[in-house]
Amino acid sequence: MASLFAARPALLPQCPSCVRRVTKFGLTGVVQQQTRHKSxxxxxxxxxxxxxxxxxxxxxxxxxxxxxxxxxxxxxxxxxxxxxxxxxxxxxxxxxxQGVEIVRDFNFGVAQPLVELEEEDEGFLQQKKHYVRPIELEMLSAERSLELIDTFVPPTIDFARQPIPQEKQEKSQARRHGASEAADILASITIKEKPKANPNAIYGSVSTTDIANTIKGALAHNDEAARVVLTENDITFISGYEEEDTSRVKQLGSFKVKIQLNGAETSLERTVRIRAKE
The missing domain is CATH 3.40.5.10 (Ribosomal protein L9, N-terminal domain)
Incomplete structure (x- = not known):
């Protein structure tokens, strides 16, 4: 056995298991070398x-x-x-x-969700105030402006507002002692006619001005779409408004708005979704 090890000292086993295996089969065969698999x-x-x-x-x-x-x-x-x-x-x-990038652009052609800018993100817009866009003499037609809005504005526009916490309503009202029956009846009718608080009410509102500013921010990324002229008067709420004021909504939920530009025969509809601010 010593002669076997002396013949090939470079292949001398280093563990008891290898010594037993070499002793059993001899060193005449080709020693197998471990190989790593590809990751x-x-x-x-x-x-x-x-x-x-x-x-x-x-x-x-x-x-x-x-x-x-x-x-x-x-x-x-x-x-x-x-x-x-x-x-x-x-x-x-x-x-x-030559330094040419061979990479895949996962965001190309993918529509990004359109949301209202938070207050802390307003500094990003303020940094670009020094840039003045040159005056365009050629005005876009109303139909072309609607096409650009339909292309760059997604079907749903998200806003975040703080909901108003609702106070607990008393289930019953104690009857006053010593009062007449007529006064009690009048008091009960007044309580019944009092409107219930809206559980989805929010602080402030979402107005057509907010929607117009958000749409302008989405159109600003394209040179032609940035020329679209859009004001709050071109936008009206179809649902969700109160007291015939179609310019604002004061509750959580999803509501429809209509975009009608002056001179256009058609109009666009978009969904405005107001969610609770976390």
């Missing part, structure tokens, strides 16, 4: 291939961008539909050497 991330990278987008592709990028895609999807679906084109390996190396 999941490495296996995922092997399934990707760099392609060039031929059209705007939501959740991937604009036309002309270089993005990684799954090989099987490219082969079976996107390449036969002429959505993407293969990029040779040598060209990929040149792109990387």
């Amino acid at each position: 999941k991330a490495a296996r995922e990278l092997e399934r990707l291939i760099t392609v060039k987008l031929l059209h705007d592709f939501p959740k991937y990028g604009r036309a002309g961008s270089y993005v990684p895609m799954n090989k099987s999807q490219v082969r079976n679906r996107w390449f036969p539909m002429r959505v993407v084109d293969y990029v040779p390996l040598d060209e990929v190396k040149k792109l990387k050497a």
Whole structure:
């Protein structure tokens, strides 16, 4: 046994288990070497291939961008539909050497929820006050303005307001001693006619001015849409208003508003959702 170990000292076992195994089978065979398996991330990278987008592709990028895609999807679906084109390996190396980003844009073409800016976010708008947009001589038509509003404003606009805590109503009212029956009857009728408090009431209100400002913020990200002229007089509440005041709502819930621009034959409807501020 000593002669066996002396023949190949570099392969001398280091643990009792290995010594027993070598003693049983000898050292004449090829010693197996442990290999590490590839990680999941490495296996995922092997399934990707760099392609060039031929059209705007939501959740991937604009036309002309270089993005990684799954090989099987490219082969079976996107390449036969002429959505993407293969990029040779040598060209990929040149792109990387030139610093061209080969990444996927997950936010491209995805509509983001439109919510009202909180008070602490107003500083972001104040930083851009130094920029003055040049005067546009060409005015957009009312129909084109409605098309842009329909494109960039989602179906639901969210607002957050503080609800008013409701006081507990007394279930019964004690009868006054010594009062006449007529006075008691009149008091009971007055209590019955008193309107109940609205459990969804809020502090302040959501007005058409708030909605117009929120819509303008959504249109400001596009050069053409930023030219749309919209005022609070172009917006009216269809439901949820009180006392024939169609310019504001004072309760939680979802309500419909109509956007009617001067000179347009059609109008738009959007849902205004007022939720309790956390």
